[in-house]
Amino acid sequence: MHSDDWHLTDDLDAFLTRARDFLHSRPALHTVPLTVTESLRTRGMQVYGDAAAPYFGVLERDGEVQAAYFRTPPHSLVVTPLTPEEADSLAAHLAGVGHPLPGVTGEHTTAAALADAWERRTGAPATLRERQRLYRLGELTEPGPVPEGRPRIAGAADRAQLACWYDEFAQAVGEPRASQDPGEWADARIAYGGITLWESLDGTPLSMAGVTPQVAGQIRVAPVYTPSHLRGRGYAGAVTTEVSRAARATGAAEVLLFTDLANPTSNALYQRIGYRAVADFAVYDFEGGADS
Structure with missing residues (x-):
């Protein structure tokens, strides 16, 4: 897998056009990307004021979106579940585009794999800050x-x-x-x-x-x-x-x-x-x- 399979944009509409069906396919696991991008869509990107602009990305193979990420500075990167190979390619992609990256939030094996890959590729130590659990109402x-x-x-x-x-x-x-x-x-x-x-x-x-x-x-x-x-x-x-x-x-x-x-x-x-x-x-x- 190559880092070139990842596509970066700061255009929310373009991101949603590409990623909407993928995000809607697993609404529980994708709850944060869904709710944050909906807030940006309805309230406008100016909600972040003087902070750096949000940016978004997708992993696309054979015309199908396989994963997605976004970042709304100063928050950490948020990423959908990835395989270890996908996490490594994302680390290469993010290191290549040169955006500062304070951390990552995601499904625990995904976040751990990306943290490890980021440390290997950039030399920046990664520290576990918080463990979370997602619950669904029964x-x-x-x-x-x-x-x-x-x-x-x-x-x-x-x-x-x-x-x-x-x-x-x-x-x-x-x-x-x-x-x-x-x-x-x-x-x-x-x-x-x-x-x-x-x-x-x-x-x-x-x-x-x-x-x-x-x-x-x-x-x-x-x-x-x-x-x-x-x-x-x-x-x-x-x-x-x-x-x-x-x-x-x-x-x-x-x-x-x-x-x-x-x-x-x-x-x-x-x-x-x-x-x-x-x-x-x-x-x-x-x-x-x-x-x-």
């Missing part, structure tokens, strides 16, 4: 006693609260601070009713859960966040159950979410709600690959 079940309070879809009056919580969430999960303005993130979610709050009976927000817009029949729950001083009271379980129920009611074929495998509490919670494991993913950091 039979929805209340996780336990429902805490006092009620769900409510966030509106314009909640913008400051959502922006604050998004900033706290991003710091907690190690997301690059320059990736998106918290206020703009809140505006985008409010616009399509994408955040549900669990609030006290007096209207005080206690926890939030978001969902992505439906694309290729799948919706992903993200993010779920409760401020540290309010955790352990059942709010995250209650609001996640609510958004999962609402997502299923839209007719989505698959309702998905990711967890950090280092957090046994959240993994146990989502399984009690009815989520079942689909695949493991991993995030690797590459030394010296940050954007200038």
